[in-house]
Amino acid sequence: TQLLEQSPQFLSIQEGENLTVYCNSSSVFSSLQWYRQEPGEGPVLLVTVVTGGEVKKLKRLTFQFGDARKDSSLHITAAQPGDTGLYLCAGDGRRAGNQFYFGTGTSLTVIP
Amino acid sequence: DAGVTQSPTHLIKTRGQQVTLRCSPKSGHDTVSWYQQALGQGPQFIFQYYEEEERQRGNFPDRFSGHQFPNYSSELNVNALLLGDSALYLCASSLSGRGSVRTQYFGPGTRLLVL
Known part of the structure; x- marks a missing residue:
């Protein structure tokens, strides 16, 4: 069961452009994490958001x-x-099952 | 403060063999979860261990089993390997606690190739 859907699945943009990635579900979560993963490595935590409406900035x-x-x-x-x-x-x-549910992932390529 | 560590980093096995992967959680964490990740996809939850017991399990066959030791480290065992078991196996640790925010930290993963 895929509780979290991410869009877009693939994104290729030029350096300097802006972009938005979406993570959607019909389920309520206690918190939500965002990770970035390099090929062959484990996901690295970027941020945890907890409160509805919360906005966090990281550079x-x-x-x-x-x-x-x-x-x-x-x-x-x-x-x-x-x-x-x-x-x-x-x-x-x-x-909902007392586990973490991952999204489908968004592969981002930024072209110099 | 050591993060999550996994061993080995890479492994090559043949069909039908058995494999054991190891994970040491981040200092202070008591919960370990295992994930299987195919290339270009998100991690799929295998199971979670807490207090040396399997607490939750994803949609994986009984060929996948695990163990958690008193020091919170964990092992993932896969029997009768299939070609489709080739993947990156990730271990994540977190701190349990009702009412607290749970955040998972991942190890570097073990790349398993089944020939």
């Missing part, structure tokens, strides 16, 4: 948790080649 990355805690977005401003990677969202389904 050029802005994360938002939906008011109902069912969805989230990641916005990158002025993308750089170093932003290239697989972006994953993961929801803490504490009330």
Whole structure:
């Protein structure tokens, strides 16, 4: 069961452009994490959002948790080649199976 | 403060063999989860261990089994390997606790190739 759907699945943009990645679900999560993963390596935690409507910024990355805690977005401003990677969202389904559910992933390529 | 560590980093096996992967959680964490990740896809949950017991299990056959030791480290065992078991196996640790925010931290993974 895929509780979290990410869009787009693939994204290729030029350096300096802005982009937004979406993570959507019909389920409520206690919290939601965003990770970035390089090929052959483990996911690296970027941020955890907990409160509905919460917005967190990490340099050029802005994360938002939906008011109902069912969805989230990641916005990158002025993308750089170093932003290239697989972006994953993961929801803490504490009330739904007591496990973390991962999104389908968004593969981002930033072209210099 | 050591993060999550996994061993080995790479492994090549043949069909029908058995494999054991190991994971040491981040210092202070008591819960270990295992994931299987195919190339270009998101991780798929295998199972989670807490207090040396399997607490949750994903949609994986009984060929996948695990263990957690008193020091919270964990092993993932896969029997009767199939070609389709080739993947990156990820271990994640977290701290359990009702009412607290749970965040998972991942190890570097073990790349398993089944020939």
